């Protein structure tokens with residue numbers, strides 16, 4: 721389907737929860753986190769380039785990326801981070817767009833955590849949907865889900881674009897500060913809007 725939504729939001733804002741709700745209503749979800757993981761799984765499509773760029777020590781015995789070693793490297797070395805992203809991001813984007821083009825749902829939602837940061841995604845989606853969440857709520861949910869201390873959650877959030885930047889780039893916003901019922905109601909409203917828009921979009 722040509723009508724495509726880019727779904728984004730900060731860590732723990734509720735992207736996956738929202739994506740599941742749209743999927744239950746007939747949208748096709750293409751999750752770039754899932755594709756990213758497959759790229760660096762045992763002998764995944766990005767592994768040959770990663771070994772060529774970083775050395776065989778960055779693959780483990782199964783042929784998957786040694787995630788702990790790579791995490792330590794890119795944390796310490798911005799150049800290495802850029803090289804890894806140059807290998808992964810175009811492949812992830814192309815694989816995601818191919819999956820979306822083959823989708824059978826009424827429309828496609830690309831779940832892209834770094835959509836605002838990446839730039840090249842914006843031109844490839846019809847609308848950007850941001851899940852917004854108050855920082856205190858976001859921190860509490862990630863602490864509970866991942867069993868992480870508050871400081872570590874804040875450190876991850878500090879590497880992401882600000883809430884204000886994300887909201888400024890969004891066409892549609894879901895506010896996820898309350899419960900599941902409030903979230904469901906917003907998804908239902910937007911899904912109805914999107915179905916309407918894709919009918920107009922199709923002609």
Ligand code: ATP
Pocket residue numbers: 729730731732733734735736737738833861862865896897898899900903
């Ligand atoms: P990540 O960026 O880490 O992939 P995400 O944006 O996909 O996260 P979710 O995994 O959907 O976020 O949500 C984060 C956590 O908060 C999960 O444990 C989820 O079950 C919980 N959660 C999300 N929305 C709500 C809500 N409205 N009420 C209660 N819990 C929620």
